[in-house]
Amino acid sequence: MSWTPLADTQGDTLYCWLPGWSFSPQVFSPIYNQLTGIHVGAEYIADSRMEEYAETLATELKNISTQQNGKQLIFVGWSLGGALAVHCLKQFCQQSDIPAALVTLATGERFLQEPEVSQQGMEQQTFTTFSASLEKFPAKTTKRFLGLCTQHADNARELMRELANTQISDEATLIHSLNWLNYEILPEVNAPQLHCYSHQDGFNPRRLSPAFTSAENSHCFFLTESGQTELLNSIQTLLLQLNEAQAEGV
Numbered sequence: 001m002s003w004t005p006l007a008d009t010q011g012d013t014l015y016c017w018l019p020g021w022s023f024s025p026q027v028f029s030p031i032y033n034q035l036t037g038i039h040v041g042a043e044y045i046a047d048s049r050m051e052e053y054a055e056t057l058a059t060e061l062k063n064i065s066t067q068q069n070g071k072q073l074i075f076v077g078w079s080l081g082g083a084l085a086v087h088c089l090k091q092f093c094q095q096s097d098i099p100a101a102l103v104t105l106a107t108g109e110r111f112l113q114e115p116e117v118s119q120q121g122m123e124q125q126t127f128t129t130f131s132a133s134l135e136k137f138p139a140k141t142t143k144r145f146l147g148l149c150t151q152h153a154d155n156a157r158e159l160m161r162e163l164a165n166t167q168i169s170d171e172a173t174l175i176h177s178l179n180w181l182n183y184e185i186l187p188e189v190n191a192p193q194l195h196c197y198s199h200q201d202g203f204n205p206r207r208l209s210p211a212f213t214s215a216e217n218s219h220c221f222f223l224t225e226s227g228q229t230e231l232l233n234s235i236q237t238l239l240l241q242l243n244e245a246q247a248e249g250v
Helices: 025-032 050-068 080-095 124-136 138-150 156-164 171-181 225-249
Strands: 003-008 013-018 038-042 072-078 100-105 193-197 211-213
Touching (some): 003 025, 003 050, 013 025, 013 080, 025 038, 025 225, 038 050, 072 080, 100 225, 124 138, 124 171, 138 156, 138 171
Parallel strands (some): 013 038, 013 072, 072 100, 193 211
16 A cells, blocks of 8 residues: 555545655644544655556555545645646546545646746756765755755744654665656646645745745745645635535536
């Protein structure tokens, strides 16, 4: 099983949490602990292509939602997890007619910059240097990554400590999944969706649409108190959209 059970409270919504690179899905615990429903999280793996893994995740979700009699699904993905969520949702919609919606957090249409298209995203040379550093000094490099995620935040040190508690350490998984960041432009998905970004993000993601801009700064803006409120409100808005769509279809 590629999905990890996170929490299970009374509710008919299945929440699918996909974390950013180098983190476990427990990074979302401050948010999912405030939501009624069934919560599962995706773990990173040390093999396969991202699109292939997304198909595996989607197939497993179909089985989980059937077993749980789920009424609807909400995908929530952060950064690389958002890209994985897009592919997973697309695959899921091809396999199931259960209504689903998507929230991404700081996810770029592409992670790496394409100068001829946009100045947003990480420069290729920066990514190459980071990749080489990860292979030589994994512990030091992943700790540095915490600083990049919290850059521009008002409470950066507090957020770094919080993120460190959910950062994975398996070197093979870290090195393999880092390559997934070199993904192509994300495909369009036919589902209610919202793509959330901070006011200032050190990774400078290339925005997807429809976009929402938080007043908070940093790549992990959604973990701040006001950022959590914004995310919870966004999820409730998508749930209403799903309920309205289902009512119209009756």
